[in-house]
Structure formats: C-alpha cells, structure tokens
Amino acid sequence: MPMDHAELTTEQVLKRDIPWETYMTTKLITGTCLQLLRRYDNKSGSYRAALLDDDGPAYVQVFINILRDIFKEETVEYVLALVDEMLTANPRRARLFHDQSLANEDPYEPFLRLLWKDNWFIQEKSCKVLSLVVSSFNFRLKIKFWFNNSARPNPAKCVIANGGATSNGEASHSKNKITTIDDVLKGLVEWLCMQLKKPSHPSRGVQTAISCLATLLREPLVRSSFVKADGVKLLVPFISPASTQQSIQLLYETCLCVWLLSYYEPAMEYLATSRSLPRLVEVVKGSTKEKVVRMIILTLRNLVSKGTFGAHMVDLGLLQIVQSLKAQAWSDEDLLEALNQLEVSLKDNIKKLSSFDKYKQEILLGQLDWSPMHKDPTFWRENISNFEENDFQILRVLITVVETSVDARALAVACHDLSQFIQCHSAGRIIVSDLKAKEKVMKLMNHENAEVTKNALLCVQRLFLGSKYASFIQA
Structure with a gap:
C-alpha cells in the first residue's frame, strides 16, 4: 500500500x-x-x-x-x-x-x-x-x-x-x-x-x-475464537530474546497473551505441542527485564500442574533457573511469591519423576533422555532391587539399545545407566557381564560422540575394575 x-x-x-x-x-x-x-x-x-x-x-x-x-x-x-x-x-x-x-x-x-x-x-x-x-x-x-x-x-x-x-x-x-x-x-x-x-x-x-x-484475550470468548483459529502457534515465534526497547515491549505483550491463554483449558494442548515452553524457559533464563520475567514466571506457575508441563519443565532445568532468579533483587512481590510457588511445584514434580515406574516407562518406550532420575543417587539407591524384575528386563532393554541404537543420546544414557547398576547393585558387575554387555559397550568406546565415549568408558571401567576403582578413575 x-x-x-x-x-x-x-x-x-x-x-x-x-x-x-x-x-x-x-x-x-x-x-x-x-x-x-x-x-x-x-x-x-x-x-x-x-x-x-x-x-x-x-x-x-x-x-x-x-x-x-x-x-x-x-x-x-x-x-x-x-x-x-x-x-x-x-x-x-x-x-x-x-x-x-x-x-x-x-x-x-x-x-x-x-x-x-x-x-x-x-x-x-x-x-x-x-x-x-x-x-x-x-x-x-x-x-x-x-x-x-x-x-x-x-x-x-x-x-x-x-x-x-x-x-x-x-x-x-x-x-x-x-x-x-x-x-x-x-x-x-x-x-x-x-x-x-x-x-x-x-x-x-x-x-x-x-x-x-x-x-482482547482477557475475555474467554476471544480466547475461544483465537484457539479455534489456530492462533496459538502464530504467537510462539515471537517468544524470543529481545534487544531493543520495541522488541522488549513486543516480547512482554506476547508473554502476556500466553499468560492469558494459560487460564484457558482448551489452549493447553496447543501450548503443549508447540515450542512455547522451551522458548519461555530460554527467554526467562537470559532476561533482565522484570516485567518480562514476571509474566513468564506467572505463566509457568499456571502451567506446572497441567498435563506433562511439570515434567517438561524439570527436563529443561527450570528448577535451577528459578533458584538463580530467586537470588536476584526483584521489587515485585507477586514475582517473588510466584518464584517460591514454582520452586515448590518443580521439587514435587522431581519427586514424582524419580519413581521406578516412570523410569521403566521411559526405557520400555525407547525414550531415553537425561531426565532427572538417571543422575539422582537417591533414585538408584532406593530402586536398585527393582531392576531384578522380570529376569532383569530393564537391563536387557538397555543392552539392546547399546547394541542397536543410532541415537547418540540414547547410547550415552544406556551406558550411563548400566554403569550405575554395576556401581549400586552388590552383584552388578557379574549380572551385566553374564548378560553379554561387555563387548557391546566396548565397541562404543571409540564412538564419534564424546558423550557416548565418556559413558561407555565409565561402564567398561566399572565392569573390569569394580565400582570402587572406577569411581577413583572417574574422579
């Protein structure tokens, strides 16, 4: 025009x-x-x-x-x-x-x-x-x-x-x-x-x-129309770090829209299946603008108890970010209260996530990732006997992953968990050796991915030397 x-x-x-x-x-x-x-x-x-x-x-x-x-x-x-x-x-x-x-x-x-x-x-x-x-x-x-x-x-x-x-x-x-x-x-x-x-x-x-x-999104009827028009996914790209005053205002108002939508149940599915959550976490991690941080934290507080949002937030490392934000000097009392509430909710989610049933589901579905329980000493200490179920079914699946997967992260997690089992179970080294895992893990010691190599090496060390010496070498 x-x-x-x-x-x-x-x-x-x-x-x-x-x-x-x-x-x-x-x-x-x-x-x-x-x-x-x-x-x-x-x-x-x-x-x-x-x-x-x-x-x-x-x-x-x-x-x-x-x-x-x-x-x-x-x-x-x-x-x-x-x-x-x-x-x-x-x-x-x-x-x-x-x-x-x-x-x-x-x-x-x-x-x-x-x-x-x-x-x-x-x-x-x-x-x-x-x-x-x-x-x-x-x-x-x-x-x-x-x-x-x-x-x-x-x-x-x-x-x-x-x-x-x-x-x-x-x-x-x-x-x-x-x-x-x-x-x-x-x-x-x-x-x-x-x-x-x-x-x-x-x-x-x-x-x-x-x-x-x-x-407009303050009104439920407008939220309904906007969700039906598939508008939520159009907002998500504008949740990105801001540098200028104009882009900070745009980011703030975008986050305000997402916050208003977080009160509307039919919008949950759209927010969950878009990249809104990783983007919100990425922005709040690096933002220094109090009004932006406030809007995002209020939104995350609304979402943490809905569906799988809490688990996803834990996976994204939000608890550490929240604890870091709490250490900063904010003047907004609503923000401070929301940070405290979000921290409590995230800790509750970590407790729920650190259950063997959740771990078992992740392994059996082949969705191996660095979720909290893998590196949580309490999880391994409290659940090590559960690995004996169904003739060490979980160990057998992990060994199959080591042998067949082409995904670097899955390989790294599988090697890590096998080494954790060896370290925590009184007969771990013997059981894993009897399941013919040693040769399969050794093949990954020269893998092109550094994370895979590191965890394969640790697993092999524990297989050969026992948990005491492997811990010493790792240190």
Whole structure:
C-alpha cells in the first residue's frame, strides 16, 4: 500500500478540513448531523470531552453512520482519527458504543469492514477501536439485554438511510443484518491472525496485532475464537530474546497473551505441542527485564500442574533457573511469591519423576533422555532391587539399545545407566557381564560422540575394575 497512507499520523489527519456542508447539500448527511459536527470539529480536547460527557452516544452515532455510508478515503481516515482520539483520551468511552440508545444501530460493521481496506492507517485505527469496543463489552449482561429488550426505533439518522449511491461511489445506504458479537470476534481474530502471518505493515503490523490481543484475550470468548483459529502457534515465534526497547515491549505483550491463554483449558494442548515452553524457559533464563520475567514466571506457575508441563519443565532445568532468579533483587512481590510457588511445584514434580515406574516407562518406550532420575543417587539407591524384575528386563532393554541404537543420546544414557547398576547393585558387575554387555559397550568406546565415549568408558571401567576403582578413575 502507498507509504503516504501507511505512515500517516492521527495529528496529520486531524488537520484536514472536511467539507461537511457539501455532504449535507448532496443529502449524504442530515442537518442534525451537521450541527453536531460543527459543535465538535476543530475544538479543544476539554471542550470535546464536555460534549461527550453530555451527549456521547449521539456523537458515536454520528461517527458510526458516516463510516458506514461515506466511502471517501480522506473522510473515513478523518472520522477514524476522531474516534481514536476520543478513545485514547479515555478508553472507558468505548462503552458508549453499547449504549441502549444505539440498540437499533450496528456499531461494529463499519470497523469490521474497514479492517480489510487496503490502507494501513484505516486498518490500524479500525483494529484499535474494535479491540477497545469489544473489550468493554459486558458479554453476560449484553446477551441478556438482546433477549429481553425490544429495540426502540432511532429518532434521527445522521445519514440519509434511503438515498441512492453517488456516482463516485462515496456512499452506500443499504443496511444489512445487524452484526453480532460472534461476527465481530470471528472477523477481528481472523485479521489479527493474518497480521501475525503476513503483516500489512512491515514494522507495525505484528506489534499492533499482539497489542490488541493482549487486551482482547482477557475475555474467554476471544480466547475461544483465537484457539479455534489456530492462533496459538502464530504467537510462539515471537517468544524470543529481545534487544531493543520495541522488541522488549513486543516480547512482554506476547508473554502476556500466553499468560492469558494459560487460564484457558482448551489452549493447553496447543501450548503443549508447540515450542512455547522451551522458548519461555530460554527467554526467562537470559532476561533482565522484570516485567518480562514476571509474566513468564506467572505463566509457568499456571502451567506446572497441567498435563506433562511439570515434567517438561524439570527436563529443561527450570528448577535451577528459578533458584538463580530467586537470588536476584526483584521489587515485585507477586514475582517473588510466584518464584517460591514454582520452586515448590518443580521439587514435587522431581519427586514424582524419580519413581521406578516412570523410569521403566521411559526405557520400555525407547525414550531415553537425561531426565532427572538417571543422575539422582537417591533414585538408584532406593530402586536398585527393582531392576531384578522380570529376569532383569530393564537391563536387557538397555543392552539392546547399546547394541542397536543410532541415537547418540540414547547410547550415552544406556551406558550411563548400566554403569550405575554395576556401581549400586552388590552383584552388578557379574549380572551385566553374564548378560553379554561387555563387548557391546566396548565397541562404543571409540564412538564419534564424546558423550557416548565418556559413558561407555565409565561402564567398561566399572565392569573390569569394580565400582570402587572406577569411581577413583572417574574422579
């Protein structure tokens, strides 16, 4: 789109002189509308505020009707700038769009349609206005109002409702069905997701979308629409270390969105199957911005007790990160409390994870990784006799892994666990030797992966020398 539209500011647009009298002469607006505009246009902020305090819904109706029925781009930009200025000065004025006197109006349709206009200024302002209007919507009471209230006819239209379209296409006077809040949510979320995928503006598209989502996702109905639109995975790439002030703000608002989604059960699956958790842990490990750290820790505290999140956090080494963060000087009491709670939860998860059943499941499923129990002395001391079950089934599986696996990490873990068994079981060296493991492990001593070589060497040392001497050599 042309850069003159993309880089317009509200201040520049509000300096325009709009020919309202011409619109009335051509019967595009009424005399009542013209009077209201003359009182409001080019006046000081305090004077406009007084007018809105006295007759806010009437002015909202003026703006809605002009945006609905007049298509001239300069005029649309101007009215959007007026609405933006009105809401920026006092966001609570968004409630005016839900006033009962506008029950026969459609306050959403113009903004929803303008979201898709090939003009960034119009798109951005429409998104901002819609986001504030939707976030001020009392869903429970409004739905009750829809069912219990018979809408009153509106006394004075500011735009001629039955006129014909002008030859230059400036006006359109057909009124479609009233746009429901469901229509608004669907259209707005679709546009926001589009900005995350393919932004209309190279530097402001993503920032605008995430800022609006940070406001909108406070509402459960918006969370539902966003999850159904597969929006969660679009947020994840923006959870990344920040360097500039602008990128720090983007990161903060992205984390705020994830935090809001962490309260919504249907979003759990999307958060679990994306790379959101590793990214959150990576960012919090290196961030020094308190508001970013706070948002991530609050999110992790919400997630730690859900599904497999706790186990995954332990695997990612989050406990050590939390303990390191606790040692730093934070001023936010909520952050300090969340860090303490998260630490307790992670320690509880480690206790649960350090069970033989969990270990056995990992081995039998072939999912060998450096989960906490492998290097936990207490686990080996308390569970060593369990390895005798089913004719040393677990040992046999580990030896099969050593012999057949091509995964370096699995090989390293298997060698490590065999050496742990040799060290902790009173007859470990004899049992592992009888199972013909020695030759298979020895073949890995020249493996290209250093981690495999190290653990294979330790295992062989313990097989040949016994746990006492192997411990001495390792040291």
